Amino acid sequence: MGTPAESMPDRRTLESAVALACRAPSLHNSQPWRWILGAHALTLYCDNDRILPATDPSGRQMVLSCGTALHHLRTALAAQRWSSEIERMPRSPDRQCLATLRFRRLDESSDTGSSDTEPSDTGVRLAAAIARRRTERLPMAAPPELPSTVTLLQELAEHAGARLDVIGEDERAALDDMSRRISGKRRADSGYLSELNWWTGHAIFPEGVPAETLPAAGSAVAIEREFPPGRATSETAGEVDHAAILLLSTATDLRLDWLRCGEALSVVLLTCTDRGLATCPVTHLTESEDSRAFLRGLTGDGVPQVLIRVGIRTSPASETPTPRRPLSEVLFREHPEADSR
Ligand SMILES: Cc1cc2nc3c(=O)[nH]c(=O)nc-3n(C[C@H](O)[C@H](O)[C@H](O)COP(=O)(O)O)c2cc1C
Structure with a gap:
């Protein structure tokens, strides 16, 4: 174990990694996370003030949203040659505490003698995908391969x-029907509705x-959550959605499952982005027991958590990303000495 200087990224590296982590997707872009930086570790908390009581x-x-930010953070730091060891749901009197991260410089000689001195190409590409990823709500063309x-x-x-x-094409009509019912x-x-x-x-x-970023009237996809009409339009009128529909499930339905499922969602979205695929998480169908049971019936096992539409964008992605809260509202320091670094 090194000194704090060797086992903690410097302040600039950490701040830019947290800023990238906050590009993670979250329910209605609620960004329900808080990061506390200590002398030896960074801790992730959920922010219960940002819970959506009627929806969630x-x-x-x-x-789950915090889980996506956790994986984004780890990915951003790995590309800067820092590996992170995550303790999920650490013992803490604070129930909002979700994970503690400790770091190791990749070029430090490790006890195991491993030679992991460089981030992998895939790791670097995933980190680069963070800034390019967007939630795409318009109809998509089918994903190749x-x-x-x-x-x-x-x-x-x-x-x-x-x-x-993968939810099969044969199930698509039933899925659309269930979405309309919900x-x-x-x-x-x-x-x-007032929350929405x-x-x-x-x-x-x-x-x-x-x-x-919300579809204009007449441009929405049946399987999507119904949002108030927005200004995004398809270039081809009446376009049919050919996105593949994926479902992420977990073995049980505990907080740890939710956190890890968020991490899984992040790696899926970033990998798709890296491969030029557009994505959209869809969750209104996992918000009632009825529709969850229906989804479980399609896959036969697991607790349904998030559907993901994956395909090829047919209209150019917006240049302007959906905004995020400033770092000063989400990253705090536990010890004053961390400030001087
Ligand atoms: C847990 C979770 C649930 C979400 N549910 C939906 C959804 O039902 N429909 C949708 O269009 N987007 C959904 N999203 C995507 C968010 O709305 C999106 O991440 C947020 O608006 C930020 O936009 P961005 O992903 O383009 O950065 C969800 C994201 C997460 C992490």
Whole structure:
């Protein structure tokens, strides 16, 4: 174990990694994370003030969103030649504490004598994908070479602690029907609607989902969550969605599963982005027991957590990414000495 100077990235490296980690996707762009930097470790907390009680009463998607940020952070640091050891759900009196990260410089000689002195090409490419990734809600063309991509994504998801299935084309109509049913029910749920309207369609705050990224009336995809109409339009009118539909599930439904599933979601999204594929997480179908049971019936096993549409974007991606909160609102220092570094 080295001194703090050897086992902690410097302040600039850490700040730029946390800034990249905060590019992670989150439910309605709620960004429900807080990072506390200590002398020897960085700790990730969820921010219960940013829970969406009507949409996500258990905080499942809040923890899942934090899991995506955790994997983004690890990816960003690995590309800077820092490996991170993660303790998930560490013992803490604070229930919002999700993970503690400790670091090791990749070019330090390790006890194991391993020669991991350089980040892998894949690691560097995944880190580069962070800034390019966007949630794409318009119809997509079918992804090429789906079987080989799925085999890779299944391995990555399993390694991260989740299971990945492809929902077959035959099930698509039933899935669309279930999505319409859930959307119909939600239209009568005033708590859900006021939350949705609060978080979407505005551009005043660096959080929430801007209208530019939401489909205009008539451009939405049936399997998607129903959002208030936005300004994104398809270049081809009446375009049909040919995205592949993937499902991430977990063995059980505990907070640790949610965190790890978020990490799996991150690696899947970044790998797809790296391969030129557009992606969209879809979760309204995992927010009720009915629709979760329906999804479980399609794959036969596991607890459904997140659907992901994957395909080829048919309209150019927006140059302007969905905004994020400033670092000063999400990264805090535990010890003053960390400030001087
Ligand atoms: C747990 C979780 C649930 C999400 N659910 C949906 C969803 O149901 N529909 C959707 O269009 N996007 C969904 N998203 C994507 C977010 O809306 C998106 O990440 C956020 O608006 C930021 O935009 P960006 O991903 O383009 O950076 C979800 C993301 C996460 C992590």
